[in-house]
Amino acid sequence: MAERKLTLAERKRGRVIKIVFLFVLLLLVFLLGCCMGPYAIDFASVIKTIFGGGTAATKLVIFGFRLPRLCLAVLVGFGMGASGVIMQNLLHNDLASPGTLGVADGSSLFVTLYVALIVGTVDIPVLLPVLALIGGLISAAIIYLLGTKRKKPLSSTKLVMTGVAMGACYSAIGTFMMYVLDETKLEFIQRWNSGELWGTKWEYISILFVWLSVFGAVAMHETKTLNAINLGYDIATGLGVNVKVSFALLAFLAVGMSSASVAFGGNFFFLGLIGPHIARRIVGTDTRYLIPASGVASAVIIIAANILVEDVEIFMNIPTGIFVSVLSVPYFLYLLIRSR
Amino acid sequence: MNAIKTEKLAVGYDKTIIVPELDVGFKKGGITSIIGANGCGKSTVLKAIGRIIPKAGGAVIINGKDVGDLKNKDIAKELAVLPQAPHAPGTLTCFELVSYGRFPYQKGFGRLTKTDREIIEWALGVTNMSEFRDREIAYLSGGQRQRVWIAMALAQQTGIILLDEPTTYLDLCHQLEVLELLKKLNETQGTTIIMVLHDLNLASRYSDELLALKDGKVYSFGTPQEVFTETMLQECFRIDGKIVKGGLASKPLCLTYDLLRKKDENVN
Numbered sequence: 001m002a003e004r005k006l007t008l009a010e011r012k013r014g015r016v017i018k019i020v021f022l023f024v025l026l027l028l029v030f031l032l033g034c035c036m037g038p039y040a041i042d043f044a045s046v047i048k049t050i051f052g053g054g055t056a057a058t059k060l061v062i063f064g065f066r067l068p069r070l071c072l073a074v075l076v077g078f079g080m081g082a083s084g085v086i087m088q089n090l091l092h093n094d095l096a097s098p099g100t101l102g103v104a105d106g107s108s109l110f111v112t113l114y115v116a117l118i119v120g121t122v123d124i125p126v127l128l129p130v131l132a133l134i135g136g137l138i139s140a141a142i143i144y145l146l147g148t149k150r151k152k153p154l155s156s157t158k159l160v161m162t163g164v165a166m167g168a169c170y171s172a173i174g175t176f177m178m179y180v181l182d183e184t185k186l187e188f189i190q191r192w193n194s195g196e197l198w199g200t201k202w203e204y205i206s207i208l209f210v211w212l213s214v215f216g217a218v219a220m221h222e223t224k225t226l227n228a229i230n231l232g233y234d235i236a237t238g239l240g241v242n243v244k245v246s247f248a249l250l251a252f253l254a255v256g257m258s259s260a261s262v263a264f265g266g267n268f269f270f271l272g273l274i275g276p277h278i279a280r281r282i283v284g285t286d287t288r289y290l291i292p293a294s295g296v297a298s299a300v301i302i303i304a305a306n307i308l309v310e311d312v313e314i315f316m317n318i319p320t321g322i323f324v325s326v327l328s329v330p331y332f333l334y335l336l337i338r339s340r
Numbered sequence: 341m342n343a344i345k346t347e348k349l350a351v352g353y354d355k356t357i358i359v360p361e362l363d364v365g366f367k368k369g370g371i372t373s374i375i376g377a378n379g380c381g382k383s384t385v386l387k388a389i390g391r392i393i394p395k396a397g398g399a400v401i402i403n404g405k406d407v408g409d410l411k412n413k414d415i416a417k418e419l420a421v422l423p424q425a426p427h428a429p430g431t432l433t434c435f436e437l438v439s440y441g442r443f444p445y446q447k448g449f450g451r452l453t454k455t456d457r458e459i460i461e462w463a464l465g466v467t468n469m470s471e472f473r474d475r476e477i478a479y480l481s482g483g484q485r486q487r488v489w490i491a492m493a494l495a496q497q498t499g500i501i502l503l504d505e506p507t508t509y510l511d512l513c514h515q516l517e518v519l520e521l522l523k524k525l526n527e528t529q530g531t532t533i534i535m536v537l538h539d540l541n542l543a544s545r546y547s548d549e550l551l552a553l554k555d556g557k558v559y560s561f562g563t564p565q566e567v568f569t570e571t572m573l574q575e576c577f578r579i580d581g582k583i584v585k586g587g588l589a590s591k592p593l594c595l596t597y598d599l600l601r602k603k604d605e606n607v608n
Contacts, residue, residue: 239443
């Protein structure tokens with residue numbers, strides 16, 4: 001209740017400060033991530049190594065193993081967090097996310113099909129990101145085509161229902177495909193599906209970085225449209241938004257960001273659900289603040305999960321994605337209980 | 341001169357045509373209420389004019405220009421639409437919500453210019469919402485909430501505002517407040533107001549013209565004195581109403597009414 005006494009300028013400053021705070025938090029967990037692992041490095045040496053000093057051993061560990069993994073984690077977090085915000089706002093549904101709308105299952109099915117039918121071995125997974133992306137876009141397009149009618153205004157309920165139904169269909173086919181896979185392929189697919197940061201080569205990371213930067217910049221440019229759509233399709237139309245066109249563009253951006261993140265990082269779809277929720281509690285509904293905040297929050301979660309996987313012996317070899325879910329579910333349930 | 345004119349406008353859902361062919365003109369600077377029984381197509385007509393639902397045929401002409409030839413943003417500069425019972429995220433402040441009314445004028449990343457801010461403050465002022473400018477929507481009363489939505493429509497700076505049942509869910513006092521506000525806007529800014537109203541007495545009192553629809557067709561269109569008659573009540577609403585002349589603003593008023601069918605049964 002105290003909130004409403006604040007003036008607009010104060011609220012704005014408040015939100016900027018909160019986002020800066022989130023970034024600082026991200027930096028801290030990032031550095032913590034550099035320190036921790038099977039070969040522990042103290043904080044001072046980490047800083048020294050990053051700025052060019054350090055021993056050969058610390059250089060190898062940090063530049064060779066930890067930085068790529070952490071950078072990938074940050075990117076995946078940003079991609080999933082931003083994508084979740086867009087999907088939730090587009091569909092006016094807090095449960096919307098690449099995972100719940102069938103887009104994830106579509107990506108995953110394509111990857112499975114590819115691994116099962118085309119490649120002989122899984123040594124060259126270079127095409128995987130592209131496949132996950134194509135799969136995500138195709139499945140999203142099918143959901144959009146089935147869930148909308150040309151002569152009718154958009155209905156978010158219809159789209160969500162279509163997404164859920166198609167998701168079930170995709171994942172059923174995917175599960176069936178598991179039976180025809182040999183053991184090596186099966187293990188890869190299983191690990192990929194449960195979320196493992198595998199694409200830790202600098203080439204992959206730079207591709208993902210450029211990809212997310214481009215998509216993210218366009219998304220930030222469209223935030224004012226996204227804000228208008230958040231008021232309802234009718235209101236947005238009245239304000240001059242071409243809802244169907246903007247919806248398709250924003251959905252494309254969301255699917256593009258989530259599929260690319262997932263392709264390189266593995267299945268982290270739960271982040272797309274939890275990241276936006278946490279961020280919304282911190283900065284509110286304005287997507288100009290919500291998208292970056294959700295990205296940072298998701299990145300923090302994924303790094304925290306990764307630290308646990310890397311550093312706590314009993315958790316070792318468990319895919320990070322599973323940890324993200326384990327970390328987020330209690331918080332998510334807490335949000336649900338409190339919202340009543 | 342007409343602010344809005346429909347030519348052979350046809351609207352429907354799927355294969356059901358609700359409005360087959362509508363030719364009406366709404367006078368510039370007037371207040372017009374569309375009345376009719378449930379399912380007669382009054383909201384449908386309003387939404388089709390406001391391009392919220394696609395039309396099945398015909399044309400809508402706004403200030404002499406065919407809507408089909410205009411960009412959506414340009415239409416939003418001529419015509420503001422307020423749907424029935426709109427819902428906003430509760431954490432938005434009044435100022436923020438009203439600022440969305442500037443959308444059709446914004447470019448790029450949507451930073452508010454000085455002019456934008458002045459217009460938003462003006463819209464809050466006209467609707468008596470200035471003191472609530474930093475309050476979150478969730479903490480507003482129903483009447484205040486409707487006023488802030490109207491302020492958003494005003495920030496669009498359009499000559500025409502369409503409203504779908506702007507008094508829904510409001511108590512008697514707040515219904516009057518909203519309608520008085522619309523009347524004030526009409527008188528001071530010359531805003532053309534076209535709305536769907538359920539309450540016939542309020543429609544009669546506040547409107548220059550009434551458009552009575554029956555089965556998607558114009559039943560009658562004219563001043564409240566011409567349209568608001570006992571015959572219209574019987575044929576459009578199937579009620580037996582008692583109309584008296586000289587209500588407030590010397591408009592006709594329906595004093596009491598009964599179901600038409602009941603009367604038939606008594607006769608039998």
